[in-house]
Amino acid sequence: MSSAAPRRPVIAVRGGVRTTRRDRLAAEEPMEIRVTGPDGVTTPVAVTMRTPGDDFALATGFLVTEGVVEPGTVTRVAYCDDVEREDQRFNVVTVRSARPVTPGPDRAHAATSACGICGVTSLDAVEVRCDPLSGGPRVPADVLLTMPDVLRAAQRVFDATGGLHAAGLFDPGGGLRIAREDIGRHNAVDKVVGTAALAGDLPLHDHVLMVSGRAGFEIVQKAAVAGIPVLAAVSAPSSLAAAAAERLGVTLVGFLRGDGYNVYAHPDRIVP
Known part of the structure; x- marks a missing residue:
């Protein structure tokens, strides 16, 4: 498997002085995601x-x-052996579900690391149906401010x-439960949710999701589907993210940095 931070020779210029050194770069590689239902049929879903x-x-x-799959129905996850090139063996993952799967719209072309909904032809197609969240934790503002x-x-x-971007799952007292990094902000969120899903911990009704960048629509959607009622970002949300949060019952916090947000x-879940 490839390193998350491979080294590469670079020319560095500092104060007019030119030197050659080896630097670490954030790795970026494609990964194909496949899903197998109880009928044994395997379908490519996304790259x-x-x-x-x-x-x-x-x-x-x-x-x-x-x-595509329901929480709690994943029975096996594995790298695929039926790849044409051995160097791609660890870039193809198959998830097996005990219940029927819903592959949804065609996303089987490479989505960039900056894009959470690339390959989907319409907004209606990406809106995962889920009930608005209610209840959830009340988070003291001073605890929220410690999370970044x-x-x-x-x-x-x-x-x-x-x-790299990062996503972290916190308890209402500010304890960090899961932290994951990725070159794609939406991937970091998926890694957090997937870790919880494989541990059987979904839905995450009593938790806060913190992301290191901006909060786009797809991150609000992912938080809602995972049952996370509070989403905080160090940067700005988009207008669509704010509208989705309002509709889906998600407390959306932006510009969480220093002593403000x-x-x-x-807003009722944030205690002044």
């Missing part, structure tokens, strides 16, 4: 550009948050490369 590592969690989280630093401290590959939807 996503990701940072190698936690591949089984990524595949599981993607399929769960996209509505806690998540940042867990970003080990970012420390080496400076090129903005709440864009369902």
Whole structure:
């Protein structure tokens, strides 16, 4: 399996001084996700550009948050042996489900690491049906404000490369339960959700999801499908993300940094 932070020779210029050194870069490789239903039929679902590592969690989280498989129905996850090139063996993952699967719209071309909904032909096609979330934890504001630093401290590959996003699952007291990194922000979220799904912990009604970048529509959708009622980001949400959060019952926090934040939807879960 490839390294998450391979080394590469670079020319570095600092203060006019030119040196050659080896630098670590954030790895980016394609991964094909396949799903097998109880009938034994295997279907390619998507190809996503990701940072190698936690591949089984990524595949599981993607399929769960996209509505392809139901939480709790995954019976096996494995790399595929039937690949034409041996160097691609660890870039194809098959998830087996005990219940019928819903592959949905065609996404079987490579989606970029920046894109969470690439390959989907319409907004209606990507809206996973789920009931609006109710209840959930009440999070003290002073606890919320500690989460960016806690998540940042867990970003080990970012420390080496400076090129990865992160997602973290917190309890209402600010304890970090799961932290994952990836070159794609949506992949980092899928890795978190997939880790919880494989542990049998979905839905995550009593948790907070923290992301290191902006909050787009697809991240709000993934949080809602996983049952996470509070989503916080260090950067801005999009207008569609705010509208989706309002509709899906997700508390959406943006610009969480320093001593401040903005709440864009369902503020009652944040305790001043």
